[in-house]
Amino acid sequence: MTESSTPQDYVPGTHPDLPPPVGTTGAIGWARKNLFSSPLNIALTLISVYILISIIPPLVDWALVKSVWTAENRVECWGKMEEPEGAACWAFVKSRLQLFIYGFYPQAERWRAQLSFVLLIFAILPVLYDKLPGRKHWFWYVVAFPFIAGWLLVGGFGLTPVDTDQIGGIMLALVIGVTGISFSLPIGIALALGRQSNMPVLRLLCVLFIEFMRGIPLIAFLFVASTMLNYFMPPGTAFDLLMRVLIVVTLFAAAYIAEVVRGGLQGLSTGQHEAADALGLNYWKAQRLIILPQALKISIPGIVNTFIGLFKDTTLVLIIGMFDPLGVGRAALADAEWAGLAREVYLFVAMFFFICCFSMSRYSLYLERKLHTGH
Amino acid sequence: MTTLAGARTTDDRNLIARLWGNQEARSVIIQIITMAVVLALVVLVLRNIAINLEAIGKEFNFNFLGAPAAYDISFSPFIEYTSRHTHLRAAVVGILNTLLVAACGILLASVMGFIMGIMRLSSNWLISRMVYVFIEFARNVPILLHILLVHGIIVTTLPPPRQAIDIGANFFVSNRGFFVPAPVFQDGAGVVGIVFIIAIIAAIVFRRWAKQVQDTTGKIYPVFSICTAIIVGATLLAFAVMGAPMSWEIPELKGFNFQGGLALKPEFLALWLALSYYTSCFIAEIVRAGILAVSHGQTEAARALGLQPNRTLQLVIVPQALRVIIPPLTSQYLNITKNSSLAIAIGYMDVVATIGGISLMQTGKEMETMAIVIGVYLVLSLTISAFMNWFNRKMKLKER
Numbered sequence: 030m031t032e033s034s035t036p037q038d039y040v041p042g043t044h045p046d047l048p049p050p051v052g053t054t055g056a057i058g059w060a061r062k063n064l065f066s067s068p069l070n071i072a073l074t075l076i077s078v079y080i081l082i083s084i085i086p087p088l089v090d091w092a093l094v095k096s097v098w099t100a101e102n103r104v105e106c107w108g109k110m111e112e113p114e115g116a117a118c119w120a121f122v123k124s125r126l127q128l129f130i131y132g133f134y135p136q137a138e139r140w141r142a143q144l145s146f147v148l149l150i151f152a153i154l155p156v157l158y159d160k161l162p163g164r165k166h167w168f169w170y171v172v173a174f175p176f177i178a179g180w181l182l183v184g185g186f187g188l189t190p191v192d193t194d195q196i197g198g199i200m201l202a203l204v205i206g207v208t209g210i211s212f213s214l215p216i217g218i219a220l221a222l223g224r225q226s227n228m229p230v231l232r233l234l235c236v237l238f239i240e241f242m243r244g245i246p247l248i249a250f251l252f253v254a255s256t257m258l259n260y261f262m263p264p265g266t267a268f269d270l271l272m273r274v275l276i277v278v279t280l281f282a283a284a285y286i287a288e289v290v291r292g293g294l295q296g297l298s299t300g301q302h303e304a305a306d307a308l309g310l311n312y313w314k315a316q317r318l319i320i321l322p323q324a325l326k327i328s329i330p331g332i333v334n335t336f337i338g339l340f341k342d343t344t345l346v347l348i349i350g351m352f353d354p355l356g357v358g359r360a361a362l363a364d365a366e367w368a369g370l371a372r373e374v375y376l377f378v379a380m381f382f383f384i385c386c387f388s389m390s391r392y393s394l395y396l397e398r399k400l401h402t403g404h
Numbered sequence: 405m406t407t408l409a410g411a412r413t414t415d416d417r418n419l420i421a422r423l424w425g426n427q428e429a430r431s432v433i434i435q436i437i438t439m440a441v442v443l444a445l446v447v448l449v450l451r452n453i454a455i456n457l458e459a460i461g462k463e464f465n466f467n468f469l470g471a472p473a474a475y476d477i478s479f480s481p482f483i484e485y486t487s488r489h490t491h492l493r494a495a496v497v498g499i500l501n502t503l504l505v506a507a508c509g510i511l512l513a514s515v516m517g518f519i520m521g522i523m524r525l526s527s528n529w530l531i532s533r534m535v536y537v538f539i540e541f542a543r544n545v546p547i548l549l550h551i552l553l554v555h556g557i558i559v560t561t562l563p564p565p566r567q568a569i570d571i572g573a574n575f576f577v578s579n580r581g582f583f584v585p586a587p588v589f590q591d592g593a594g595v596v597g598i599v600f601i602i603a604i605i606a607a608i609v610f611r612r613w614a615k616q617v618q619d620t621t622g623k624i625y626p627v628f629s630i631c632t633a634i635i636v637g638a639t640l641l642a643f644a645v646m647g648a649p650m651s652w653e654i655p656e657l658k659g660f661n662f663q664g665g666l667a668l669k670p671e672f673l674a675l676w677l678a679l680s681y682y683t684s685c686f687i688a689e690i691v692r693a694g695i696l697a698v699s700h701g702q703t704e705a706a707r708a709l710g711l712q713p714n715r716t717l718q719l720v721i722v723p724q725a726l727r728v729i730i731p732p733l734t735s736q737y738l739n740i741t742k743n744s745s746l747a748i749a750i751g752y753m754d755v756v757a758t759i760g761g762i763s764l765m766q767t768g769k770e771m772e773t774m775a776i777v778i779g780v781y782l783v784l785s786l787t788i789s790a791f792m793n794w795f796n797r798k799m800k801l802k803e804r
Contacts, residue, residue, distance in 0.1 A: 063529035070528045077530045230435040234442060244785035246742035249777050252760055256770040260456045261449045341546040348749055355549060371560070375553050379545045386544035 092117050092376070099123070102366040114369075121370045122377045125361045129377070132197015132352050138189060142200055145178040149207065157392065175211050178204075193271035197352035199381065204271075205278055205353075206340040212279045213339070214332070217286025218325075222316065224287065225294050235287070242284030247342055250277045255349040274346055282339045289335055293328030294320065326400050333393035337386045344382075354378045453771070468767045469495070475762050477753045479669050491763045498758030499780055505675055505754065506741040506784075512680035513740060514733075517687025524692045535688070543685040547743055550682050555674035555750045565661050574654045576662060582673060583655035586666035592649035599642035600635070607631040671752035675744065683740050687733065694729035695721070726799050734792035741784055755780050 052058055064074045095116035100106035106120055107113040122129070134142055152174035155167035182204065184190040196204060223235035242250075254273040262268065268276075297320060305315035325332075347356035358374035361367065423429040457464060469492040476487050480497045481504065523535045542550070559579050563569060568578035576583040607630075614625045643649075655662040698721050706716040747754040748761055760777040764770060 063527070066527060070526075073526070073528050073531050077528075077534055081534070228431050228435050230439055234438065241782070243738075245778050245781045246745040246756075248745045248748070248756060249760065249774065249781060252756070252764075252777075253774055256764065257774060260453050260771070262456075263448075263452055264455050264459060337544070341544075344546040344548045345746070347548070348746075355546070355552070369560075371556050375549060375556070379549055379553075382546055382549070383541060383544045387540060390544070 090116065103368070103370060117373050117376075118370055119373060121361075121367045122373055125357075125367075128357050128361060129198045129354055131200055132357060133195040134197070134200065135191060135195065138184075138191055141181045141184075141188070141191075145181045146203075148174060148178060148181075149203070175208060178207075193269050194351070196271065198357045199354050201346070201351065201353050202340070202343045205275060205343040205346065206336075208275050209278045209282045209339045209343075210336050213282035213286050213335075216279065216283035218290055218321070220283060220287035221290035221294060224291055239284045239287050242281055243288065247278070247281055248345055248348060250281055251345060251349050253277065270349075270351065274349075274351070278339065278342070282335060285335045285338070286332060289328045289331035290324060292331060293324035293326075296327045297323055329396055329400065330393050333389055333396075337389050340385060340389070341382060354381060457771075462768070464771055466772055468763075468769050468772070471767075473763060474766065477758065479672060479753055491759065491767070494763060495755065495759040495776060498753060498755035501747075501752065501758075502741075502744055502754040502756075502780070502784075505672065505679070505744045505747065505752070508676050509679040509683065509740045509744065510737050512676065513683040513687055513736070516680060516684035517736075518691055520684055520688035521691025521695070524688055525695060539685040539688055542682055547678065547682050548746055548749060550678040551674055551746055551750060554678045555670060558670045558674055565657060568657070568662070574652070576655060578662075579670065580661055580667075581670050582668040583662045584666045584668070585652040585654050588651050588653050590649040590651070592646035595646055596639060596642045596649065600639045603635045603638035606638075607634045610634065669752075671747070671750050674750055675747050675752050679740055679743055683736055683743075686736050686739075690729055690732045690736065691725075694725040697728045698724045723799065730792065730796045730799060734789060734796070737788055737792065738785055741788060742781065745781075 052061055065071050095110060096119050097106050097109045097116065098119050100109060100118065100120035103118060103121070106118040110116050131139055131142055152171050155161050155164050155171060161167065180186060181188070182191065182196060182200075183193060220235050220239060223231050224239065226232055226235075251274065254277040255270060258273045258277070259267055301319055301323065302315070305319045310318065344353050344355045346353050347359070350356075352360060355378050358378055362369075362371055362374060423433065453464075470490055472488055473491045473494040474487050475494070477485050477494065477497050479501060482500045483493070483497060485493060485497050520535050520539065523531050524539070526532050558581075562577060562579040565576075565578040565580050568576040568583070570576055574585045611627055611631060614627050614630075618624055655667070657663075702720050702724065703716060706720040707713075711719065744754060745756045748757040751757070756777055759773050764773040767773070
C-alpha cells in the first residue's frame with residue numbers, strides 16, 4: 030500500500046474526479062441497465078435475441094440476398110434459385126410495375142397521370158412546409174388542385190376522355206385518398222360546428238348523420254354505392270362507379286373528422302367563446318379567428334390518424350371490383366405465367382402502404398411538437 | 405295608392421330585416437329552412453327510388469326472406485343450415501358468424517393489446533423496440549392485406565390434413581384449418597352449469613360482504629383468492645359428484661379430411677387472427693398512453709401510505725389508467741366489429757357475405773338486403789357503445 034493513495038494527501042475539495050465505475054457507462058453500462066438488469070430481463074433478452082436470429086437472417090436471405098430480379102416467367106425465376114421457390118421473385122413485380130402504378134390507364138395518356146402527380150407534389154408542398162415563400166398565394170392553387178387533377182385524369186374539355194374504370198393501381202389509391210382527404214375536411218368541420226351549435230334541429234341532423242356513418246362499416250357503404258346509389262338519383266342520370274365511391278368515401282371520412290374536430294372544440298374553455306363575444310365578433314368571425322385555429326391545432330393528431338385510416342381503407346374498393354394496388358396484384362396473380370407468387374405481391378403492396386402511412390404519422394408527430402406552444 | 409303600396413313593402417322588408425337582426429328569430433328561420441331543405445331532399449330521393457324501381461319493375465318488400473336461399477354456407481357452428489333453408493335463416497347464420505368473429509376478436513385483441521402495451525413500457529430495451537417495430541409495421545398496412553396474407557399463409561404453406569402437424573393433446577394444424585378436441589356434454593352437465601352460476605353469485609355476495617366489513621372494521625379479506633376458490637372449488641366438486649359428465653370428441657383423420665372434434669376453418673382463423681393482431685397494435689398504444697397518464701406521484705403516494713406493490717397496482721394505478729383507456733378502447737371494439745365485414749374477401753360467411761352478398765345477387769333486392777345489413781350493424785354498434793358507456797360511467801372519478 031502506497032502513501033499517495035490515501036485521501037489525506039489532498040486538501041479537501043481538490044481531489045480529481047474519479048472515473049465512474051466500470052460497467053455503468055458506455056456500451057457495457059447501457060447493456061447492463063437496459064438488457065440485463067434482472068433475471069427476468071436476462072431471460073426476456075435471450076428469448077428476444079433467439080426470435081430475432083430465427084426471423085431476420087432467413088427473411089433477408091429470402092427478400093434480398095437470394096432473390097431474383099430479372100426473369101421472363103416464374104419457371105425461369107425459380108430456375109435461377111438454389112432451391113425452387115426458396116426466395117423472392119421480384120422480377121414479377123418489376124414486370125408488372127406499370128400496372129401497379131397506372132392500372133389500365135391507356136399508354137398514350139400516361140403523361141396526364143404523371144403531370145397530375147407532379148402537380149400533386151406542388152399542391153402538398155405548401156400544405157406541409159409553412160416556410161415556403163408566398164405560401165398565401167399557393168392557397169388558391171391547392172384548392173383548385175383536385176379539380177385540375179380530375180380534369181387531367183378523366184379528360185373532356187379538349188382532352189381525350191378516359192373511362193374511370195381504367196384508373197387503377199397506386200393511382201387509384203391516390204385519387205380516392207386525395208379526394209377523400211381534401212373534401213372530407215371542410216365537410217367534417219361543418220358537421221362538427223353543426224353538432225356544437227345551439228340550434229336543436231341542426232344539431233340533431235348532424236348527430237344523426239355522424240352516428241349513422243360511424244356505426245356502419247365502409248364496405249356496406251361501398252356496396253350501397255355500387256348497387257343502389259343510382260336509384261337515389263333522378264331517372265336518366267347515372268354516375269359512374271368511381272364518382273359514387275368518391276362520394277361515399279368522402280362522406281364516411283367526414284363523419285370521423287367531425288368527431289375528431291368536436292373533441293378539439295370541446296377542449297377549448299368557454300372563456301374563448303366569451304372573449305370572442307366580448308370583442309363583438311359575430312359567429313363566423315369568432316369561429317374563423319378564435320375558435321377553429323385553436324380547436325384544429327388540438328385535433329391535428331386525430332385528423333392525420335383519420336387520413337391514414339382513410340388511405341388504408343382505399344384497398345376495400347377491390348371488393349366491389351375496382352383495381353387498387355391490391356386488386357391489381359390479385360389480377361396479376363391470375364396470370365398463369367406468374368401464379369403462386371402471392372407473397373411478393375402482398376409484401377410489395379404492404380411496403381407501399383407502410384411508407385405512405387408511416388411518413389404521414391411521423392409528419393403528424395413533428396407538427397404536434399411544432400405547434401405545442403404550452404409548457 | 406302607389407305610395408301606400410311602397411310603404412307596405414318597405415315595412416315588410418323592415419319586418420324581415422328586424423327578424424333577421426334578432427338572434428333568436430334568425431336561429432328559428434335558419435332551422436325551418438334547414439328542415440325544409442332536408443325534407444325536400446328526402447322526398448326527392450324517395451320519389452326517385454319509387455320511379456326508378458317502377459321503371460325496372462321491382463317492388464320494395466321483404467317477401468324474398470321466406471324463399472329458399474339455394475346456396476351453401478360452409479361455416480355455421482350454432483344453428484343447422486342447408487341450401488334448402490330460407491334467406492332469413494341464411495341472414496341469421498351470417499349475423500351469428502359476425503358476432504362470433506367479433507366476440508373472439510375483441511377477446512384476443514384485448515389480451516394481446518394489454519400484453520403488448522406493457523411490453524412497450526418494459527425497461528428491457530430489446531423487448532420494447534421489437535414490439536414497437538411490430539406495432540408500427542402492422543398498423544400502417546391495410547387490414548385487408550393482413551387478412552389476405554394470413555389466409556394465404558394458412559392455405560398455401562401449411563400441410564394438407566394427411567400430413568397435418570400434430571402439436572400434441574390431439575391438436576392438429578393443416579391447411580383445411582385447425583382441429584381441436586370438442587367437449588361433449590352428457591346428462592348432469594346442466595347441474596354443473598347451474599352450480600357454476602350459483603358459485604359466481606355467491607362470490608359476488610361474499611365480495612359485497614367483505615367490502616362492508618372493510619368499511620366498518622378495516623379488516624381486509626383476501627377477496628380475490630376466496631372468490632376464485634368458491635367458483636373453481638364448487639364447480640369441480642359438482643363435476644366430481646355428478647360423475648364427470650363430460651368427454652372430449654377427438655378429431656380423427658378419415659379419407660382426405662378430419663372428422664369429429666371442433667374444426668376452426670381457415671377463413672375463420674385468418675379473419676380472427678388478422679383482426680386481432682391488427683387491432684391489438686392500436687390497443688397496445690392506448691394501454692401504454694393510459695398507464696403513462698398516471699403520474700408517478702400516485703405510485704409514490706400509495707407507497708407512502710404503506711400499500712403493497714400489488715395493491716398499489718390494483719387500487720391506485722389500474723383504476724386511474726382505465727379511465728383514460730376505456731373511451732378509445734370502445735372505438736377499437738367497434739372497429740373490430742365493423743372490420744369483420746371484410747370477411748367477404750376470403751369467403752367467411754358473415755352478414756355482409758350472406759344476406760348482403762349472395763342473397764343480394766340471387767334475388768336482386770339491393771334495397772332490402774342492404775337495409776338489413778345496415779340495420780344489423782347499427783344495432784351492434786349502438787349496443788357496444790351503450791355497454792362501454794355504462795362501464796365508463798361506472799369507472800368514472802366519483803367526485804363528492
